[in-house]
Amino acid sequence: MRKLLVSALLCLVCALSASAQEGYAPSEGNLAAREEFSRARLGIFIHWGLYSMLGDGEWVMQNRGIRYSEYSRLAAGFCPSKFDAGQWVRIFKGAGAKYLTVTSRHHDGFSMFKSDASAYNIVDATPFGRDVIAELAEACRREGLKLHLYYSQADWGREDYWPLGGTGHNSGRKEGGDWNSYLRFMNAQLTELLTKYGEIGAIWYDGMWDKHPVDREEWRRMWNIDEQYALIHSLQPSCLVGSNHHSASFPGEDIQIFEKDLPGENLNGFSAGQTVSLTLPLETCQTMNNSWGYNITDENYMSADDLIRYLVKTAGKGANLLINVGPRPDGTLPDEAVERLEALGRWMDVYGGTIYATSGGFVKEQPWGVTTQSGKNLYVHVLNPAKAIFVPLKGNKLVSAVTFCGNEKVAFSQVSEGIVLTLPEKECKCPDQIITLTFKNEL
Numbered sequence: 062m063r064k065l066l067v068s069a070l071l072c073l074v075c076a077l078s079a080s081a082q083e084g085y086a087p088s089e090g091n092l093a094a095r096e097e098f099s100r101a102r103l104g105i106f107i108h109w110g111l112y113s114m115l116g117d118g119e120w121v122m123q124n125r126g127i128r129y130s131e132y133s134r135l136a137a138g139f140c141p142s143k144f145d146a147g148q149w150v151r152i153f154k155g156a157g158a159k160y161l162t163v164t165s166r167h168h169d170g171f172s173m174f175k176s177d178a179s180a181y182n183i184v185d186a187t188p189f190g191r192d193v194i195a196e197l198a199e200a201c202r203r204e205g206l207k208l209h210l211y212y213s214q215a216d217w218g219r220e221d222y223w224p225l226g227g228t229g230h231n232s233g234r235k236e237g238g239d240w241n242s243y244l245r246f247m248n249a250q251l252t253e254l255l256t257k258y259g260e261i262g263a264i265w266y267d268g269m270w271d272k273h274p275v276d277r278e279e280w281r282r283m284w285n286i287d288e289q290y291a292l293i294h295s296l297q298p299s300c301l302v303g304s305n306h307h308s309a310s311f312p313g314e315d316i317q318i319f320e321k322d323l324p325g326e327n328l329n330g331f332s333a334g335q336t337v338s339l340t341l342p343l344e345t346c347q348t349m350n351n352s353w354g355y356n357i358t359d360e361n362y363m364s365a366d367d368l369i370r371y372l373v374k375t376a377g378k379g380a381n382l383l384i385n386v387g388p389r390p391d392g393t394l395p396d397e398a399v400e401r402l403e404a405l406g407r408w409m410d411v412y413g414g415t416i417y418a419t420s421g422g423f424v425k426e427q428p429w430g431v432t433t434q435s436g437k438n439l440y441v442h443v444l445n446p447a448k449a450i451f452v453p454l455k456g457n458k459l460v461s462a463v464t465f466c467g468n469e470k471v472a473f474s475q476v477s478e479g480i481v482l483t484l485p486e487k488e489c490k491c492p493d494q495i496i497t498l499t500f501k502n503e504l
């Protein structure tokens with residue numbers, strides 16, 4: 062019965078034309094979900110799968126040239142006996158996160174959920190036999206977090222993923238598979254994810270870059286994204302669609318994603334082709350160390366203070382921060398990651414009012430730091446120590462300047478094109494000194 066229902070849904074969606082997506086009009090629920098997403102400002106990213114067993118990151122199959130016939134045998138030994146979805150979600154909530162994005166399927170092709178479309182999944186192919194996505198969905202509902210699902214478009218094992226793109230050339234698969242079969246497979250899995258686990262906040266695509274023709278429209282047609290985006294929006298109209306394709310947004314996408322870069326920057330080489338959307342909510346995904354998936358030798362974690370500063374800078378750009386954790390193969394979270402999340406949560410308990418439900422400040426990034434704003438308040442985040450700072454301001458009367466924590470008056474003087482704030486001594490060894498500027502009129 063379920064297979065018949067899935068087939069009927071797929072046939073319905075196939076009837077939707079590309080022109081419908083070209084003129085994509087998000088539903089009222091989708092627009093409300095975008096607004097809720099923008100207010101969240103902090104999410105947790107989870108990269109977890111068979112690759113965690115090898116302790117060398119999520120690209121280990123590609124980077125070590127492991128054949129699929131051998132790599133897939135890892136499933137028979139995958140039994141994360143210490144996995145506790147409730148414990149994970151409580152830690153994430155304690156950190157101040159409002160949503161969780163988890164890898165439902167990565168480029169190795171292994172599904173972390175029960176799938177009728179492929180037996181290569183955590184329920185049917187492992188001794189663990191439990192549906193991780195189902196357990197996380199339930200835990201998120203209990204704790205009030207939104208669940209977002211990462212879904213890989215690239216696949217290093219399936220033979221119908223053909224012709225090959227830029228990766229997966231050493232997996233030993235046969236040549237000449239049916240690409241349309243692969244597209245149907247993805248639609249079937251997306252249908253499962255959006256009909257079996259309740260409300261899903263977003264589908265977070267990754268891997269489209271693996272096949273990237275010169276022509277943008279050809280790229281769009283190759284991946285059949287109009288049909289897939291229409292499928293998602295037909296099954297759950299409020300579900301947001303985002304894609305980490307390192308390019309300008311396509312019609313049908315509801316959020317814009319930046320990998321390891323703040324919007325408008327290209328320090329890591331992924332964002333050269335991305336113009337920052339003026340209409341879509343923005344999100345930056347970032348690692349705590351140098352790895353997405355669990356890497357047993359990577360202890361190069363950013364400090365808790367640096368993590369807080371990065372969150373503040375992301376909010377100053379008007380974007381969410383999706384900070385990554387790579388769980389161990391036994392299902393536990395690395396101690397270093399938990400320590401930093403706990404520190405982040407303590408900071409957000411005090412200063413979250415300058416981050417949540419704010420927009421990037423009208424005063425753009427300065428040598429001293431960034432600003433966020435809400436209502437009549439401009440929050441000045443001084444990230445680089447200074448005794449006095451210049452804040453460029455025009456056209457709105459400043460009523461008061463006080464410390465955010467302590468509400469003590471801050472001296473200021475009017476100068477050409479703005480004001481100079483004379484900063485008080487820091488009340489504590491905080492990574493961010495925050496001054497609240499209140500104006501006469503809404504910003």
